Amino acid sequence: MKCDVDYCIYNKDFSCILDKIQIDSTGMCEECILISISKEDLEFLKEKQLQAVKTDCM
Numbered sequence: 074m075k076c077d078v079d080y081c082i083y084n085k086d087f088s089c090i091l092d093k094i095q096i097d098s099t100g101m102c103e104e105c106i107l108i109s110i111s112k113e114d115l116e117f118l119k120e121k122q123l124q125a126v127k128t129d130c131m
Contacts, residue, residue, distance in 0.1 A: 080107045 076089040083090050083104065095103040110118075 076102070078102070078105060078107075081105045082108055 074089045074091075074094060076084045076087055078084055081089075081102070083102075083106070089102070091104055097103050
């Protein structure tokens, strides 16, 4: 099944690796487990991505 939730542990290349899932009333997968990332890592990665965007725009 197609999956657009990049931070779900079951998402691999935009596909769910589970064989069977349940969809709730909002259309979300009930099995979704989001990865945790530290605030420091998040800020580092955001800054790195921002620098890449700035470089690409020049």
